[in-house]
Amino acid sequence: MAVADRVIIVGAGPIGLVATYWLARLGIPVLTLERDTETPSDMRASTFHPPSMDLMEEFGITPKLVAAGVPAPQWQIRVHETKESVIFDLGVLKGETAHPYRLQCEQARLNRILVAEIAKLDNVDLRFGTEVEAVDQDENGVTVTATRGGETEVLTGRYLIGADGARSIVRKSFGIDFIGAPYPETLTLTVTDFPFEDHIPGLLNVNYHWREEGNYSLMKVPGAWRSGGRLRPGQDLSDVLSDAAAERHFQTVWPKSSPYNIIYRGSYRAHRRIASTFNVGRAFLAGDAAHLNDPQGGMGMNSGIHDAINLAHKIRAVLDGTDPALFDRYTRQRRTIATDEVQQNAENLRNVIKEKEWDARQARLRQMQAIAADPARHKAFLMKTSMIEGFRKVETIA
Numbered sequence: 001m002a003v004a005d006r007v008i009i010v011g012a013g014p015i016g017l018v019a020t021y022w023l024a025r026l027g028i029p030v031l032t033l034e035r036d037t038e039t040p041s042d043m044r045a046s047t048f049h050p051p052s053m054d055l056m057e058e059f060g061i062t063p064k065l066v067a068a069g070v071p072a073p074q075w076q077i078r079v080h081e082t083k084e085s086v087i088f089d090l091g092v093l094k095g096e097t098a099h100p101y102r103l104q105c106e107q108a109r110l111n112r113i114l115v116a117e118i119a120k121l122d123n124v125d126l127r128f129g130t131e132v133e134a135v136d137q138d139e140n141g142v143t144v145t146a147t148r149g150g151e152t153e154v155l156t157g158r159y160l161i162g163a164d165g166a167r168s169i170v171r172k173s174f175g176i177d178f179i180g181a182p183y184p185e186t187l188t189l190t191v192t193d194f195p196f197e198d199h200i201p202g203l204l205n206v207n208y209h210w211r212e213e214g215n216y217s218l219m220k221v222p223g224a225w226r227s228g229g230r231l232r233p234g235q236d237l238s239d240v241l242s243d244a245a246a247e248r249h250f251q252t253v254w255p256k257s258s259p260y261n262i263i264y265r266g267s268y269r270a271h272r273r274i275a276s277t278f279n280v281g282r283a284f285l286a287g288d289a290a291h292l293n294d295p296q297g298g299m300g301m302n303s304g305i306h307d308a309i310n311l312a313h314k315i316r317a318v319l320d321g322t323d324p325a326l327f328d329r330y331t332r333q334r335r336t337i338a339t340d341e342v343q344q345n346a347e348n349l350r351n352v353i354k355e356k357e358w359d360a361r362q363a364r365l366r367q368m369q370a371i372a373a374d375p376a377r378h379k380a381f382l383m384k385t386s387m388i389e390g391f392r393k394v395e396t397i398a
């Protein structure tokens, strides 16, 4: 590998791996450094939206991803107690996308697919168990100081991508602000392998439930159901994540005589934050290193995938002779979409789904049912929440 020409990527989460694979397939040598000793087996993201699947067709990842996941052609918001619901049908997006459905598939599965594909390429050096301690750049290239097994190494390359998540060392090293704040509530995630689909009438593969004793989502992934919630004032996290609370929660979802087999419990803090820029000289940010949004609607990783593929093509174009000013367009495009589309759409959905008062919920339900009943509004709503509208806006940003 030509060391001087390579792109160095910090982080092999989904965004670092997409960037690695795309750059390598575009003929660019890549060195990717990941702190974890193996492919991150993260439970966080479970939803892939149509534009991500359309984009990942380019180098054949989509068919592998689709084979690993469960399609959700419809999703619903429903009232736990009355079973009243509003159903949104992504079938109305046929003709707008080659994938008119959400794909339910954990981000760890994408990671594993990408690592297997990357292993077939001879222009990638993917190193696990390697922690980046410092980064720097000058007019000729970038320098990364990394530690592996107690040994420190100084590595050089032409460009640097920080795909190193919310606490990005790349972002901090170049003094880039991360503007915004955390949301007040803690999010919880509980997973069981009980087949709710065989028991609960009317259940879809993506369901957001309003419930008097706490709203919850129920999302199908291969072989399991994930249930998300938000900690309410006065609730203690260790209580909510206890065996007894997980059992109590699922018993209200579907009462049964035997206990549930709980396969995962975790908590997360959501933020709305945006990096002041996504590019500084030869260094770039992508994914959570660049932007964070409420996970409602499942858009964070999706928008990071769009960042990574957009950036890979721009790096290719600059290496082929395009003016490096093209990199400023990366920030203009992806930062605008992150704030105006992703953060805003996620927050709108958050406000609907976290609705607590009975009367307000009823009013929301009628509003949403009116949208679903009107074909033009139904399609417009799904063009937004399925990220197609925002994705198309990118090309209109000079």
Ligand SMILES: Cc1cc2nc3c(=O)[nH]c(=O)nc-3n(C[C@H](O)[C@H](O)[C@H](O)COP(=O)(O)OP(=O)(O)OC[C@H]3O[C@@H](n4cnc5c(N)ncnc54)[C@H](O)[C@@H]3O)c2cc1C
Binding pocket: 010, 011, 012, 013, 014, 015, 016, 033, 034, 035, 036, 040, 042, 044, 045, 046, 047, 048, 107, 130, 131, 132, 133, 163, 164, 165, 166, 168, 169, 187, 189, 268, 269, 286, 287, 288, 289, 295, 297, 298, 299, 300, 301, 302, 303, 304
């Ligand atoms: C509860 C929850 C549910 C979610 N659901 C969805 C969803 O359905 N759909 C969706 O689109 N998004 C979803 N998200 C968001 C999604 O999980 C993130 O946007 C996504 O993980 C971002 O990927 P990333 O690669 O940018 O960062 P990360 O996944 O955080 O990966 C960063 C990687 O960098 C490595 N790293 C960090 N620092 C260093 C260093 N110094 N040296 C070496 N390596 C380093 C880390 O070990 C890690 O592997 C959800 C988030 C939450 C909390």
